[in-house]
Amino acid sequence: MLELLSLTPILKGLIVLALAGVTFPITGVYLFRLNLLPLRFMLMHGAILGGAMALALQINPFWTTIAVNLVLVVFMARSSRSMKIDAGQISTFFMVISISLAFIFIYKFNVPAKDTLTLLWGNLFILSWAEVIGVGSFAVFLAGFQFYFRHQLRALFFDREIAYTSGIDEGKLYYAVVFLVAITVALAMKLIGALLLDAILLLPPVIASFHARSLKGMILGSAMWGGIFSIGGFLLSIAIDIPASSSIAALASVVFIVMYLMRRK
Amino acid sequence: MEHSLIVSLNNETVFTSDQHWLHPLFELEDFLNRNSILPVELFLRDKIAGKAAACLIVFLGIRRCHIELLSERAIPVFKANGIEFTYDNLVDHIQCRTEDLITDTMSIADAYLFLRKRAGRVQGLAVKLGDVTVRIGGTLIVDQLNLELGRGEQLIVHGANGTGKTTLLRAILGLTPCEGSIRIGDFVVGGADWKKQRSSIAYVHQESMKSNFPISAGEVVQIGLGTSRMSGTETEYRVELAMRRTGCFHLFKQAYSTLSGGEKQRVSLARCLCQNAGVFLLDEPTSFLDPQGKEDLLNLLDELSRNEAPTMILVSHEQQWIEQLNWISRELKGGKLC
Structure with missing residues (x-):
């Protein structure tokens, strides 16, 4: 196994996955607390649109998916505010429009659909150093954001209107959270794919919520489980030669079942 | 001399x-x-x-x-x-x-x-509503309503369900757009400086009572401090002071979701005190309370009105409880206060 880790793509994959595993579940907590689960679907479809556009225009898919998701979030936020529709609901519209645009790009630019759909299962081992640094920087920023705004976030998650009346700029904070979720989803899709990203985004906070008594407990618990799933799953995938995303998701699912059964007892 | x-x-x-x-x-x-x-x-x-x-x-x-x-x-x-x-x-x-x-x-x-x-030596701020009109989806909810409350005064707004009591409170908070003017102390709600001043109104509503968010009672009270930057010791002191004031300091570490309705109300009022708000808006505070909880809340509100004396507007449809509170009471009917 150690020999494999000496290979640069494998090493880069492990570094990125460890950073993502520890920090990305933070946005999973945000998704649950702000009831933004539908937004995740919009972002997943946005990432496919980004992938299709990148292949069609022959530009970097990593940065394009992030850019497309950010644009989608801006449109979603503006229309949600102006039309006074819940962000979760309006994201359904953007989900549909992005996948339709993705197929238009695929058709008009003769993009092999198979290449675009590789986003659905991600590829951890073809990251450039720039992308590794990008993911690492974002992971540090995300952790810093959570630490710096921990009190305001706690108020926002407890009750948005009470956060507003206590003087917190809950509107800006909400959209900052949505932006971070957008970037996280785009990055997680690249790393472990759309179909399995919930293993590092959502399952860690769900398991952490079984025992957490505070937001701090939720965040730390999610980070711990996310780290265990990503590093453990990665090493497991090397040990038994299966795709990393599958082993991460399988490990997370087994832990979830065990924790759930323990909780019931 | x-x-x-x-x-x-x-x-x-x-x-x-x-x-x-x-x-x-x-x-x-x-x-x-x-x-x-x-x-x-x-x-x-x-x-x-x-x-x-x-x-x-x-x-x-x-x-x-x-x-x-x-x-x-x-x-x-x-x-x-x-x-x-x-x-x-x-x-x-x-x-x-x-x-x-x-x-x-x-x-x-x-x-x-x-x-x-x-002498102006109370926590309360004056509240003045001038020709406030609120329409939701084309329906007139509040119709050119005028109201003036002096510093530290209390008012109960009662009325049947759906008459717009909560809408009125939300308009005062600046959460629901309205026509007319709303002044809290020297500031206009929704005006240029309002963003910095909106913590002068504390809000207790029922949605937070149902929250299952993992948060301790002490942390809920700390929310009242908003964006204030202060040392950990100062924060603890402010939170403890507010919780002792409403008799809930013993609940400091307890999970908010496990508290009874009466305990949650004490914690919510401690949050308002911690916020140092001049105006308390209480939306149906008795909704989840048993008779003992209602009695406790009655005494606590009476005590607050005598000591810190914030200006308080309480919305309720529980006629019997309202009468016990012995505050000025007005009915919201047809979008106007009668």
Whole structure:
């Protein structure tokens, strides 16, 4: 196994996955607390649109998916505010429009659909150093954001209107959270794919919520489980030669079942 | 006498004030609160005292005084409370509107609270609504409503479900757009400076009561501190003070979701106190309370209205409970307060 880790793509994959595993579940907590689960679907479809556009225009898919998701979030936020529709609901519209645009790009630019759909299962081992640094920087920023705004976030998650009346700029904070979720989803899709990203985004906070008594407990618990799933799953995938995303998701699912059964007892 | 008020202890001057009206006595109250001096041991010399000053002197616990110009209306107050007093000149009344406003039916505590509000020494801020109109989806909910509440005053808005009581509170908070003007103290809701001032209104509503978010009672109270940057010690002190004030400090570490309805209300009111808000808006605070919880809330609100005296607007449809609270009550009907 150690020999494999000496290979640069494998090493880069492990570094990125460890950073993502520890920090990305933070946005999973945000998704649950702000009831933004539908937004995740919009972002997943946005990432496919980004992938299709990148292949069609022959530009970097990593940065394009992030850019497309950010644009989608801006449109979603503006229309949600102006039309006074819940962000979760309006994201359904953007989900549909992005996948339709993705197929238009695929058709008009003769993009092999198979290449675009590789986003659905991600590829951890073809990251450039720039992308590794990008993911690492974002992971540090995300952790810093959570630490710096921990009190305001706690108020926002407890009750948005009470956060507003206590003087917190809950509107800006909400959209900052949505932006971070957008970037996280785009990055997680690249790393472990759309179909399995919930293993590092959502399952860690769900398991952490079984025992957490505070937001701090939720965040730390999610980070711990996310780290265990990503590093453990990665090493497991090397040990038994299966795709990393599958082993991460399988490990997370087994832990979830065990924790759930323990909780019931 | 060079000062308007001189207070001595064993012939030694311990406090002086050059302020006018009742302010020297309120300054004396602050002085007594800061220093551990027994007021019964003090001797007070005041330039002028009417009925209002007499009530304050009694409330502060002063037992002996000399007044240069004394109103006859003060004498029954002094005599009824066993105050030893002397004076240089006696007049039948002094030219002060406040003296006329202290009625014989007021207890010393009531008079003290009234004077505190009049002196602006309460937490409450004035609330003024001018021609406030709220439409939701084309339906008129609040119709050119006018309302004025002085500092530290309380109001109950009652009415059937769906009459717009909550909408009115949300409009005051700036959460629901409206026509007309809403002023809280010196600020216009939704105005240029409102963003920085909106923590002057604290809000208790029922949605937070249902929250299953993992958060302790102490952390809920800490939300009241908003974006204030302060040391950990200062934060703990402010939270503890507010929780002790509403009798819920023992719940500090307990998960909010496991508290009873009454305990949650105590925690919510502690949050409002921690926020140091001038206006408390309470939306159906009895919704999740059993009879004992309602009784406790009644006593707590009564106590708050007498001490910190924030301006409070309470929305409820529980007629029996409203009557027990004994605040001014108005019905919201057809978008107007009747």
